[in-house]
Amino acid sequence: MTAVSDPRQMAYIAGQASDARVNVEIETEGMTLNIGPQHPATHGTLRIIVKLDGERVVAAEPVMGYMHRGYEKLSEVRTYPQVTTLVNRIDWLGSFANEVPFILAAERLMDVEAPPRAQWIRTALFELSRIANVVLFLGDMGVQLGAVTPVFFAFRDREFVLNQIEAVTGGRFHPNFDRIGGLKDDLPKGWIDETKGVLGRIRTFCDEMEDLVTGNEIFQSRTRGIGVIPADVGLSYGLSGANIRASGVDWDLRRDGGIGLVHDQLDWKVWTHPDGDSFARYWVRLQEVREACDMVDQLLDGIPSGPVMAKVPRIIKVPAGEAYVETENPLGVMGYYVVSKGDLVPYRVKIRSASFNNVSITPWLLEGTYVPDVVSILASLYFILGDIDR
């Protein structure tokens, strides 16, 4: 640029500039943007109607029900053992973990306790499904911000975990392995050593993520300070799991729930992060995968010998009563409120799934954010549509 010295020219430029200043106030029209139902950020079919003013989100309204399968109604016409087949399909990335709280609720009503060996294997499978589930999140989080490599790493390494789950249960995605009073079968031969090898791979994967994603400047600038959830707001919306721990709430049902699983006999730590932003949610999950690897390691070393099934009747009738059992599932708190009238089938099953509450904060959270952040915030909340719609 050349310097302007002529006063007439300067006056002209000043006039133009003041004109421009008037025109800077661009009229922005409201615009409605449909995100989904088919969108890679949504792990299923969630539609979000976003009202925009320029680049800014004025209102966001999630629309769900595209995957509503009516499990609460269907549970009322299934026997207790049959219900696990249904609930497997709620959070399909960590299916085994879905079965656990339901089985624990039925066990509490029946006053049955699984033998120690079953409890340890149950906890190990529970944590393995957490690894299989959250590993995919770690890769997926990168992809939402344009880093395509991590998701391939995630799919590659998750497969090893699924192989281990399949070796025990026979199913990669829908194990249907947990039984009232124990487990269907014992571990196959050589499984413990193989699993230890897989845990090594997952630890390497976590280190790779740390290198590739966590320290990445773009990733940091796209997630730090974005989508901040203060602790009290998160609590009033019923957020759970890593979403609430990333807001600094030190609450983990594995430590504080005191039910059925053997987490209290392990040496581990609950990770929290004070920031409450997208980055914190990602970071807490990354640490939790590492922690889960350590937990499975300890569980594999400590599995006691003995039977894997308590003595339960062949035809399971659950005594009348009500029980609510919740566990810390990969996506957050999952609970079943089971009402029994002493029949073969539950009278009513209320399924409290983690993602439903986690996503219910989106209208509050997305308001005032910018369009590109919508996707990264949604990804960082990490929900699975089966877990919302049930």
Add this chain to the structure above:
Amino acid sequence: MIQLSSPDTASSPDTELPDAPTDAPRDALVAALADALGSNLVESHVEPGVDVWVRVTAEAWVETATVLRDRCAMTYFNFLSAVDWMPSPYGRDMDAQVDLSPDASDGSDATAGAAGSDAFETGVAGGETRFQLLARVHDPVGHVGITIKADLTGDRPEVDSWIGVYPGADWHEREAWEMFGISFRNHPNQVHLYLPSHFEGNPLRKDYPLLARRVKPWPGIVDVELMPGGDDEADGAEAEAGEAS
């Protein structure tokens, strides 16, 4: 007070054993609620070391939430739903090998709601009406949760919304509205959550038929066959189950 149906609650405080376990935090919680709500706290039940239930009147529904949040540190909203205590007019088809004859279901369909309203067999902490609200909140520091129930009268019951106290109740109330037909006063957006907007009926009501079960009888019971040589074990197990219930 109603006779409770649950076997756990049958041994109510009257028949307390000398070494009956107590649960200080949950008892204190019930005491605090009784203090704040007075006669609006209808009934309570503590299972020591496990859980606590309270039943309040529908008029005190929002007040209960406010008390729990502000005075009992229950800042965490867990879920809100409902239970339909009317036995299915389709009878016990859920655990019968064959469906009931269609005329039986026709006759009971209309009468069950009106005639049997005081004969409902309700669960923990009792109940008097067909529809019962069910909500749960949690203390994220003290790690105690509480289930709150409230009886709702009428076939299209109405109750005040919890959104002012727990904003997270929004979707849960929409779900209860579409699944049970319970309206929430002051709810800003009472529209369908899962089902299409032209959907009619309330699927989780017990008198809403599950079509799949109507066209095909339930196969569940025939699946369970005795294993060869396993008869005695199964018999013993049956006896055990009978004892427990």
